[in-house]
Amino acid sequence: MSISDLHSKVYNCDTCLFKLISCQYMEPVEFEKLRKVSVQLRFKKGEAILKQGARATHLAFLQKGIVKFYYEDEKGKNLILTITKSPSLIGGANVFNESMNLFSIQAVEDCEVCMIDLVMLKEIAMVNNRFLMKILEMVTGMFKDSILNFINLAHKQVNGRIADVILYLSSSVYRSQHFTLTLTRKELSEFAGCSTENVIHTLSRFHREGILNVKGKSIEINDLDRLQRISKVG
Amino acid sequence: MSISDLHSKVYNCDTCLFKLISCQYMEPVEFEKLRKVSVQLRFKKGEAILKQGARATHLAFLQKGIVKFYYEDEKGKNLILTITKSPSLIGGANVFNESMNLFSIQAVEDCEVCMIDLVMLKEIAMVNNRFLMKILEMVTGMFKDSILNFINLAHKQVNGRIADVILYLSSSVYRSQHFTLTLTRKELSEFAGCSTENVIHTLSRFHREGILNVKGKSIEINDLDRLQRISKVG
DNA sequence: AAAATAAGATGAAAAAATGCATTTTTCTAT
DNA sequence: ATAGAAAAATGCATTTTTTCATCTTATTTT
Numbered sequence: 001m002s003i004s005d006l007h008s009k010v011y012n013c014d015t016c017l018f019k020l021i022s023c024q025y026m027e028p029v030e031f032e033k034l035r036k037v038s039v040q041l042r043f044k045k046g047e048a049i050l051k052q053g054a055r056a057t058h059l060a061f062l063q064k065g066i067v068k069f070y071y072e073d074e075k076g077k078n079l080i081l082t083i084t085k086s087p088s089l090i091g092g093a094n095v096f097n098e099s100m101n102l103f104s105i106q107a108v109e110d111c112e113v114c115m116i117d118l119v120m121l122k123e124i125a126m127v128n129n130r131f132l133m134k135i136l137e138m139v140t141g142m143f144k145d146s147i148l149n150f151i152n153l154a155h156k157q158v159n160g161r162i163a164d165v166i167l168y169l170s171s172s173v174y175r176s177q178h179f180t181l182t183l184t185r186k187e188l189s190e191f192a193g194c195s196t197e198n199v200i201h202t203l204s205r206f207h208r209e210g211i212l213n214v215k216g217k218s219i220e221i222n223d224l225d226r227l228q229r230i231s232k233v234g
Numbered sequence: 235m236s237i238s239d240l241h242s243k244v245y246n247c248d249t250c251l252f253k254l255i256s257c258q259y260m261e262p263v264e265f266e267k268l269r270k271v272s273v274q275l276r277f278k279k280g281e282a283i284l285k286q287g288a289r290a291t292h293l294a295f296l297q298k299g300i301v302k303f304y305y306e307d308e309k310g311k312n313l314i315l316t317i318t319k320s321p322s323l324i325g326g327a328n329v330f331n332e333s334m335n336l337f338s339i340q341a342v343e344d345c346e347v348c349m350i351d352l353v354m355l356k357e358i359a360m361v362n363n364r365f366l367m368k369i370l371e372m373v374t375g376m377f378k379d380s381i382l383n384f385i386n387l388a389h390k391q392v393n394g395r396i397a398d399v400i401l402y403l404s405s406s407v408y409r410s411q412h413f414t415l416t417l418t419r420k421e422l423s424e425f426a427g428c429s430t431e432n433v434i435h436t437l438s439r440f441h442r443e444g445i446l447n448v449k450g451k452s453i454e455i456n457d458l459d460r461l462q463r464i465s466k467v468g
Numbered sequence: 469a470a471a472a473t474a475a476g477a478t479g480a481a482a483a484a485a486t487g488c489a490t491t492t493t494t495c496t497a498t
Numbered sequence: 499a500t501a502g503a504a505a506a507a508t509g510c511a512t513t514t515t516t517t518c519a520t521c522t523t524a525t526t527t528t
Contacts, residue, residue: 071385074466079388081381102378126367129360136370143377144336147315150384151305154313154427157516158485185506193388195486200507216494216506232308391514419476429516434477450476450524 017087018061018114025131030124037117043107045182050091052104058115059135060091065111066173066182069103069146070190080191081146083108083183085173092139109182153193156234161192162202163231166212170221178213178220251321252295252348259365264358271351277341279416284325286338292349293369294325299345300407300416303337303380304424314425315380317342317417319407326373343416387427390468395426396436397465400446404455412447412454 013019013035022031040063043049049060052072067090069081081103084090090113091105125132149168153161165188170177181188185203189196203219206212211227213220221227247253247269256265274297277283283294286306301324303315315337318324324347325339359366383402387395399422404411415422419437423430437453440446445461447454455461 073385073389077389079385081385102381126363129363129366132363132366133360136366140374140377143374143381147336147377147380147384150381150388151307151313151315154384154387155307155311157483184504196506197487197508198485201485204507393514418474430475431477431517432515435515438477 016061016063016114018089018116021134022131025134026124026128030128034116034120034124037120039115041113041115043111043113045107045109047107048104049107049111049113050101050103050105052101054101056091056099056101057118058091059089059118059121060105061114061116062086062088062090063112063114065113066108067105067111068108068183068187068191069105071103078190079193080187082142082149083169083173083191085175086111089138089142092135092142108187156231158192158194158198158202160231160234161194162188162199162206163227165192166206166219166221167227167231169219177224178218181217181219250295250297250348252323252350255368256365259368260358260362264362268350268354268358271354273349275347275349277345277347279341279343281341282338283341283345283347284335284337284339286335288335290325290333290335291352292325293323293352293355294339295348295350296320296322296324297346297348299347300342301339301345302342302417302421302425303339305337312424313427314421316376316383317403317407317425319409320345323372323376326369326376342421390465392426392428392432392436394465394468395428396422396433396440397461399426400440400453400455401461401465403453411458412452415451415453 019031019035022034043065049067050056050058062084064086066083066085068083069090071079071081073079091101121135125135152164156164169181169183170179174180183191185199186196189199192199203212203214206227207214209226211221211223211230213222253265253269256268277299283301284290284292296318298320300317300319302317303324305313305315307313325335355369359369386398390398403415403417404413408414417425419433420430423433426433437446437448440461441448443460445455445457445464447456
């Protein structure tokens, strides 16, 4: 992220979905207070948006791009909790109970993000219950998704987990049966909770069996039915 | 749970921790409204307190006992998310965003539970921000714990996962180095995310190696250091 | 108290997953 | 455009985990 980005307005707030949602619960004048203490930033692929363990000072709204939420353990191994496409509220996992970021968030492709000051946000939320409820809803929704994701992973074998990951990326991230990965095999393995080799082997097998068409970063789902069956059976 | 329990007062509200917390944020008169629409219940070991998929009508406060949160998948396989000891707020996982229970909660030993009406709770919370924030804090805290638990499981092998489960039960549930399990080996396996046999084998191995003293339901931690090391290494 | 059922334990074979060595391909920086 | 680095692919040996069969020990039920 270069200094110049701090000065240039990346996108117009008037078309912002977060503003749209917020203004259902507050007066434009009130939103203006929020806007004033917010900063628009660009992040290049691979750059850190929020860092686990750092003081949580902002809630972030992802305007454009794809990010990964991940947890870094003591041994430096990562675990991807979820991968999210814009538009989406990110980084609020601990808005209301922790002062440190529980997870890291990193750009998986070039992103545009609006960093919203937490102090002001809380201030407004404290005198505006419906807004507070809405934020709460978005934050707990994120938690819920992560947990359901973990549950999926927890009692399936690698076959089913990788099928899941592909189905998820296809339906919720790239929104197409044929997409170009912006994630490495290593990242897929951190999402599926297995070794990198296992991801590669499994993708090769799916390719050999005609379920997927895998060519490097390009992935096409050939046999959706069978992929879904593998996901179900585990 | 027998009908008679609906009429007998199981315990006194004046000593209730939930009342204590709540009354930091509301007048006793207001709390009285909440109390009036709440019901005290007893659950025997194995009984269902909340059922996944059912309409979420109550927030529950666990006065006494131990419960398990679990998710039932389509194939009828269970996955235990967490095991919690009283006193604790339970079943609020979806207070603010879902109308159905996301998980089931079951008594792992005899329990006393206060079922708090959600409609009234929300009503009060809507005009009492500090109370709303407190509830929010408790609810997201639960989510956070579950996720951190999953993270622990996700990149450890069975050895480390079982060490984790034992350490967790010892420190957070039974609160002793020597305890009598109220869970079956099958339940432990649903918590650790592995086969029942693997739990049995691993516990036997830990016993053989002098790390634990396992005799049926009785478990004693002999070598805490080594157990913690196994948990760390994975 | 005996019978029936469920839970726990053990060992061995089969399946799944990891780790390693090596090669090929792709990406990046100069 | 090319060298160097990183990522992807492949095959194999090893380890981990599951599954299955059998047996013992608890716990319920009648």
